[in-house]
Amino acid sequence: MSPRPPTLRENRRYILVRVEPAGTVIDQKELYYTISDAVTSLWGDAAAGVIMQAVVAAEHGHVIIRCRRGTEKELAIALSTVTACRDVRLALRIVAASGTIESLRERIRAGKPVTEPASEIVTGSAGTGGAEPGECVFAEKPFLIAQCNGQKVDVIEKGFKNAHRLFLTRSDLEN
Amino acid sequence: MKITDAAVFPYPCGDTSVRRLALEAKALGFDSLIAMDTPAGSFDGMEILSGIIVQDATMRDVIAKVKRAKDSGAVISVSARDNGFNRAVISLKGVHILRGIQAADKMAFDHVTAKMAADNNVAIDLDLSVLIGARGIARQRAIHRYRDMLTFERRFEFPVTLSSYARSYLDLRAVREITGLCSLIGMDISGVETAFDGVGRVTTPPMSAVRVIS
Numbered sequence: 001m002s003p004r005p006p007t008l009r010e011n012r013r014y015i016l017v018r019v020e021p022a023g024t025v026i027d028q029k030e031l032y033y034t035i036s037d038a039v040t041s042l043w044g045d046a047a048a049g050v051i052m053q054a055v056v057a058a059e060h061g062h063v064i065i066r067c068r069r070g071t072e073k074e075l076a077i078a079l080s081t082v083t084a085c086r087d088v089r090l091a092l093r094i095v096a097a098s099g100t101i102e103s104l105r106e107r108i109r110a111g112k113p114v115t116e117p118a119s120e121i122v123t124g125s126a127g128t129g130g131a132e133p134g135e136c137v138f139a140e141k142p143f144l145i146a147q148c149n150g151q152k153v154d155v156i157e158k159g160f161k162n163a164h165r166l167f168l169t170r171s172d173l174e175n
Numbered sequence: 176m177k178i179t180d181a182a183v184f185p186y187p188c189g190d191t192s193v194r195r196l197a198l199e200a201k202a203l204g205f206d207s208l209i210a211m212d213t214p215a216g217s218f219d220g221m222e223i224l225s226g227i228i229v230q231d232a233t234m235r236d237v238i239a240k241v242k243r244a245k246d247s248g249a250v251i252s253v254s255a256r257d258n259g260f261n262r263a264v265i266s267l268k269g270v271h272i273l274r275g276i277q278a279a280d281k282m283a284f285d286h287v288t289a290k291m292a293a294d295n296n297v298a299i300d301l302d303l304s305v306l307i308g309a310r311g312i313a314r315q316r317a318i319h320r321y322r323d324m325l326t327f328e329r330r331f332e333f334p335v336t337l338s339s340y341a342r343s344y345l346d347l348r349a350v351r352e353i354t355g356l357c358s359l360i361g362m363d364i365s366g367v368e369t370a371f372d373g374v375g376r377v378t379t380p381p382m383s384a385v386r387v388i389s
Contacts, residue, residue: 041314152198167190
């Protein structure tokens, strides 16, 4: 099949989305089904057919989602109703919309967060209660540090049972 | 105008500390939030107001709890029930917000209750977690109830607040996203801005009828 000439192609827009919590492993296909489900649930099949959403890339904690031009608003509203992907809790934060994938990739490169090693926060905090590097104590329970980014610290409860993830700040660990 | 999330549930009710919620909410465009069962304060320029929710209680219990909490400076909310209960709660001094109108029975909020809410400066809360998390009939019913309530709001101009009911920072939504979600219930941008300021409206003491100039 020969490609259509540019004037006969549909105009598309690309939405850059940040996936939270940081470090979530994204399966592009699963995320596509999740987004598709959210769009269909909110707007119905007819509108979903017009929006024509698709996940075109997932890289560095970001996802690029394609839609038809003029339907960005509907897609953005539907994206805000996504709360989980295959029982993994997540949130999709819209960063930007563009007409090309390349400009969104530049945006990812420009806004890449600096993630600190877990040991750094332990040595700097007062309330670690003699915990080993990569560990901390919060509410008198031991936690493993999963992610540190500036003030934000994600910790996972130590142990193989009830391994809940908590979202804290450096100040929480210092107090 | 302050942009306020009218209900979040920090650790231990949720998985996010109040400071982290404040950080994330600030990044999403909020100025303040009401944290349930948490002392008031501020963090990184975000104002954190203390909140209390009275739910599943008889009118006698509500009166006792509101009386106890009145001087604490907390924002007091009561969960809606039947029509008679809602009218009694709205006329109770010290109550700031009536919540869960989408979960109450069909006739729980009518034009008389709306007029009373406007007269007593009690806000009606819109729970956005239903629009975000629910699917199918539950969300359809909530949209219908909110649309119905907003027709009264336009007529009687009682305060409205917006709550994410976030138990995790993942449940928070950006101001722009909330504006989009509110468009589902027929709220325009100015309506959303007014609703974000609803908490300020109900917590500010009313202006005195007589003002001494000199």
